[in-house]
Amino acid sequence: PSKRHEIEPLAERRKTRQLNVGGVLVGGGAPVSVQSMTTTKTSDIGPTLQQIAELTASGCQIVRVACPTQDDADALPIIARKSQIPVIADIHFQPKYVFAAIDAGCAAVRVNPGNIKKFDDKVGDIAKAAKAAGTPIRIGVNAGSLDKRLLAKYGKATPEALVESALWEASLFEEHDFRDIKISVKHNDPVVMIKAYRLLSQQCDYPLHLGVTEAGPAFQGTIKSAAAFGVLLADGIGDTIRVSLSAPPVEEVKVGNQILESLGLKERGLEIVSCPSCGRAQVDVYTLAEQVTAALEGMPVPLRVAVMGCVVNGPGEAREADLGVASGNGRGQIFVKGEVIRTVPESQIVETLVEEAIRLAEQMGAD
Ligand code: SF4
Numbered sequence: 001p002s003k004r005h006e007i008e009p010l011a012e013r014r015k016t017r018q019l020n021v022g023g024v025l026v027g028g029g030a031p032v033s034v035q036s037m038t039t040t041k042t043s044d045i046g047p048t049l050q051q052i053a054e055l056t057a058s059g060c061q062i063v064r065v066a067c068p069t070q071d072d073a074d075a076l077p078i079i080a081r082k083s084q085i086p087v088i089a090d091i092h093f094q095p096k097y098v099f100a101a102i103d104a105g106c107a108a109v110r111v112n113p114g115n116i117k118k119f120d121d122k123v124g125d126i127a128k129a130a131k132a133a134g135t136p137i138r139i140g141v142n143a144g145s146l147d148k149r150l151l152a153k154y155g156k157a158t159p160e161a162l163v164e165s166a167l168w169e170a171s172l173f174e175e176h177d178f179r180d181i182k183i184s185v186k187h188n189d190p191v192v193m194i195k196a197y198r199l200l201s202q203q204c205d206y207p208l209h210l211g212v213t214e215a216g217p218a219f220q221g222t223i224k225s226a227a228a229f230g231v232l233l234a235d236g237i238g239d240t241i242r243v244s245l246s247a248p249p250v251e252e253v254k255v256g257n258q259i260l261e262s263l264g265l266k267e268r269g270l271e272i273v274s275c276p277s278c279g280r281a282q283v284d285v286y287t288l289a290e291q292v293t294a295a296l297e298g299m300p301v302p303l304r305v306a307v308m309g310c311v312v313n314g315p316g317e318a319r320e321a322d323l324g325v326a327s328g329n330g331r332g333q334i335f336v337k338g339e340v341i342r343t344v345p346e347s348q349i350v351e352t353l354v355e356e357a358i359r360l361a362e363q364m365g366a367d
Helices: 045-057 070-082 095-103 113-119 123-133 148-154 159-174 190-203 218-234 249-262 285-296 314-318 346-366
Strands: 019-021 024-026 033-037 062-066 087-090 108-110 137-142 181-186 240-242 270-274 303-308 323-328 331-336 339-345
Touching: 033 249, 045 062, 045 070, 045 249, 062 070, 070 087, 070 095, 087 095, 095 108, 095 123, 113 123, 113 159, 123 159, 137 159, 148 159, 159 181, 159 190, 181 190, 190 218, 218 249, 240 249, 270 285, 285 303, 285 323, 285 346, 303 314, 303 346, 314 323, 323 346, 331 346, 339 346
Parallel strands: 033 062, 033 240, 062 087, 087 108, 108 137, 137 181, 270 303, 303 323
Antiparallel strands: 019 024, 323 331, 331 339
16 A cells, blocks of 8 residues: 555565475575464463463464473463464484474474484484474574583684584585574674575575574564564575573563564565654654554554654654654644545544544555
């Protein structure tokens, strides 16, 4: 409905192999998907499923659950069956949990074969089981847990070290003719992370899972992730994303989706175009924009809604929107598709916008 939807994409997506993660296609030109990870103990099945339901409702497409103990592994069959979205089991070290996750019907497993090899060389058996079940594997290289051999060689977790580690891990599966792999090379510094993913994308065609690890609390983590993902996605690099925040995982999903929408990689849901306010404002724009956002969240069709503080620039700026308001003298001019359709007292602005949004949604649904 908005002109923005017709803008040409930023870049050709890099050609990668395609994986099927429990029905969500990753790579090979599939839409970039948004992931998150639960914070509950996986063995607490009820709370874990509750959190997965909340994540699903907020637009999460794939969810990862940690599996550090036998109790967690035992919970996987129910969680995989009852989750509305594909579940990835996150496993370190113990091959037996990898087999359990595959048997449980998890959509994928995150495991680094290098860890398995060190303790109990079952990489070949894992490749065989994963192939038989059609279960893809993510190799997740993290700066914090980089192989000692590579730390010694490079001195620290440089982009080259992260990439060498990832390709070595992948080669352990390739030896067994297993290539249903996606890879991440995470670092907490967006600059190192961007360089690592650029390098990796030149050296393999596996789909890439983007992440800035330990990105920090919501504000810092959001900006670090948005900056790093923006650079990479603008180059067509990245097939699935996870924003890591020290905040509830629903926030990660909202940020991830907003990043994709901002880059035109995902159909926009509700977009509020609100002015920054200035000395001409005749209404509290911040509060009004928040009230409008809250009232319209969850609309079933994409809508661009302008919230303008005055009638000087308001009408012009609102013209590109589906719906808008420009305030002045305690009243609000309500615009639909750039035309003033009504002027209402300030106290009725939010409810009038909601009425008009519902009307527009019905029209758009009928088209
Ligand atoms: Fe200022 Fe009006 Fe522009 Fe808002 S719309 S920034 S109040 S001039």
